Each structure stands twice: as structure tokens, then as C-alpha cells.
Ligand SMILES: N[C@@H](CCSC[C@H]1O[C@@H](n2cnc3c(=O)[nH]cnc32)[C@H](O)[C@@H]1O)C(=O)O
């Protein structure tokens with residue numbers, strides 16, 4: 001048994017208090033084994049957390065990690081035009097290797113900003129899984145199915161592939177990878193396919209992840225067609241359940257919030273994407289008050305445009321206050337819980353808390369930056385002042401993925417160079 005001692009720092013505990021403590025990690029099981037006062041524990045190897053704060057690894061509850069290749073490619077448009085005019089045409093040119101390279105770039109960015117788990121929606125998922133395996137993080141992966149604009153056979157094949165990918169990849173990378181069945185959204189997958197395949201996903205025990213109620217343009221046609229709210233329709237086709245979580249939920253009314261709470265359906269809130277695409281402001285405090293589990297996601301890098309969960313916490317707090325017209329809404333502790341414990345709950349992983357028995361997924365922040373001085377309240381700093389570049393070390397499943405800002409799992413420069421080359425070639429192909 002090899003034990004790693006994270007020593008000399010302060011530690012954020014699950015009750016949101018901060019104390020001076022050392023954290024002992026069993027690297028073979030990948031668990032935290034002890035959190036004790038300084039000087040009481042010893043390990044085979046040490047990670048220096050002096051002048052630092054040990055926090056749970058952040059959980060990015062909704063992203064499209066390979067979309068880093070499209071970062072800055074098309075900005076300043078609303079969702080529908082952005083997807084149809086810019087993103088989908090270029091995505092049509094993406095090769096499996098592009099997806100691999102884009103995923104590697106996104107994962108390097110995540111490791112460098114203290115994210116240790118992600119929930120991803122994309123295609124060429126084997127490539128994303130290979131990148132996740134190398135990165136050492138945890139991921140919930142899946143093939144995203146779209147049926148609109150496809151003939152019956154193509155549509156069916158896409159949905160089947162979503163089911164198959166979820167069955168096949170579950171448990172990969174020594175259990176660091178799990179999966180979801182992924183209809184893209186309530187408007188991009190036809191009702192007949194949802195009615196046929198959602199029961200199949202349930203029977204196979206597969207959790208479900210989809211986009212829902214992101215824009216009013218998406219809500220209105222559903223209301224017109226079915227005469228009920230989108231999430232009532234989602235419930236009717238069997239999509240709302242304990243192991244389902246929905247990205248966005250910007251435009252949800254009281255009935256829909258109650259439905260989410262009653263069914264135990266979770267929400268991945270994506271504040272930066274919602275602001276950038278002017279999709280709207282999710283009623284996050286109302287969702288939380290109703291008892292809905294809300295995590296935080298960056299969405300893809302093309303609608304954010306970074307994958308830094310510290311930025312995302314701050315955005316979630318800010319837009320949550322605006323949406324509630326109440327400065328006390330979505331408070332600092334709340335966003336930190338959303339980005340850690342709540343995200344872990346959505347992903348179905350025992351991470352998000354620094355406590356014996358939990359997964360050893362953690363980040364150590366350096367507290368000596370001017371922007372983190374003075375130290376009145378470190379939870380406030382996590383929510384409002386820290387950025388991903390304050391992260392000194394990142395650990396997942398007991399393994400050190402970044403030590404003193406040196407990423408150990410990838411050659412960072414090589415990943416960046418490959419990404420630039422692949423992105424250039426991709427845009428060339430798309431414009432021809
Ligand atoms: N386009 C593929 C499968 C979709 S993968 C997941 C998709 O979600 C897209 N996406 C990214 N951000 C958003 C968002 O905010 N809302 C809806 N879709 C998004 C992303 O560009 C990607 O195409 C097909 O037709 O078979």
C-alpha cells in the first residue's frame with residue numbers, strides 16, 4: 001500500500017468549515033483514509049500544501065470536452081443560429097483523431113484548474129474515453145443522439161449507438177468511466193424514439209443525460225405541439241427519474257420545478273453558456289429551495305469559452321442573484337457545494353468531499369496570490385476570487401495528475417501544438 005500525505009495546508013471540510021489538517025490518501029484504493037491535525041499522520045510520499053487550501057476536486061456536470069477545438073471559432077450568436085450555421089457544419093468534419101486531440105486539450109485545461117470529474121456529451125466517444133483514461137480523471141461519458149434531419153434508419157442507428165456506447169463503456173478506465181444514455185434534447189430527438197428507447201435505457205439500468213429548457217425557442221414549439229410544458233412532456237415519456245439529470249433548465253415554471261423535485265431529477269446549471277448565448281437566467285435558488293440537486297457545468301468551450309470551474313462558480317453565484325433579484329441568493333457556500341458534492345451526486349460518484357472513505361479526488365490551491373489576500377473567508381475566495389490558475393496540485397483516484405503546476409499525465413506543450421494543428425486543418429476542411 002502506497003500512501004500519499006497532503007500536508008501543511010488548510011482543508012475545506014464537508015460542513016464548509018476550514019481547518020488546519022493533513023489528508024492521508026491510499027493510492028492503491030484511491031480513497032481518503034484519514035484527515036487529522038498536523039503532525040499526526042505519515043505517508044510514503046508527500047504533497048506540499050503549505051500556504052494552501054485542500055478542496056474537493058471540482059465536478060464539471062455538463063460539458064462537451066472535445067469542443068475546445070472550436071473555442072473562439074463562432075461567437076456572439078444565439079443557440080439555434082450558432083449550432084445550425086456554425087457549430088454543426090464544422091462538427092460534421094470532425095474526425096475521431098480531432099475528437100481525441102480536442103478532448104486531451106480540454107482535459108489538460110481541467111486538470112490545470114482543479115477539475116477531477118466531468119459529465120460529457122459527444123460522439124466518437126471511444127476517443128474521449130481513451131483521453132480520460134490517460135488524464136486520470138473520472139468521467140461520465142456517452143454518445144449523444146440526434147434524430148431530427150435524419151431518415152428513419154439513420155435516426156434509429158444514432159439512438160441505438162447511444163444505448164450501446166453506454167452499455168459498453170460503463171466501468172472503463174478501472175471504473176473511472178461510467179456512462180449515460182443521451183438523447184440530445186427534447187426538440188432534437190423525436191417523440192417516437194424517446195417512447196421506444198427510454199424504457200430500454202431504464203431496463204438496462206442506464207442513467208440519462210440530456211439538454212432541456214435551454215431557450216424559449218426550444219420551449220415554445222413543445223408547448224404548442226403537446227399542450228403541456230416541456231418537462232411535463234419529458235415526464236410523460238419517462239425521462240424524469242432519480243438517475244436522470246438535465247443540462248440548463250433555464251426556462252422552467254413552478255410546475256416543472258415541482259416535477260423535478262418529486263421525481264428526483266437533477267440539473268446541471270451552465271451559467272456562462274446561458275449568458276453568452278443569451279439563453280436566459282436559470283432560477284437556481286428556486287430549484288435549490290424546492291429540493292432539486294443542482295450541479296454546475298461549463299458546457300462546451302465554444303459557448304463559454306473556458307473550462308475553468310472557478311469562473312463557473314462565480315458566474316453561477318452572480319447570475320443566480322440577478323435571477324432571484326436577491327443578493328443573498330446562491331451564496332458562496334452554495335456554489336461551492338454545487339461544484340463539488342452536488343456535481344458528484346449527479347455523476348453518481350463518491351467524490352466532492354474531503355473525508356475518510358471518499359474518493360481521493362482533490363485540488364490544492366495556493367493562497368499566496370494578491371487576489372486571495374486577505375484571508376477573511378476562504379469559502380468566499382473559492383466562490384468569488386480564485387481562478388483555476390491558483391491550483392497548485394491536482395489529485396484524482398489517489399494519483400497526482402498535476403504537481404506544482406506541472407501536468408504529469410500529458411505533455412502539455414505537445415497537446416497544445418497538436419490541438420492548434422488539428423483545429424487549423426478542421427477549419428480549412430469546413431470552409432472548402
Ligand atoms: N451533432 C451530432 C451529435 C450531437 S453531440 C452533442 C452536441 O451538443 C452540442 N451543443 C453544445 N452546446 C450546446 C448547448 O448549449 N445546447 C445544445 N447543444 C449544444 C454540440 O455542439 C454537439 O453537437 C449529431 O448530429 O449526430
Ligand SMILES: [Zn+2]
Nearest residue numbers: 211247299300
Ligand atoms: Zn451542452
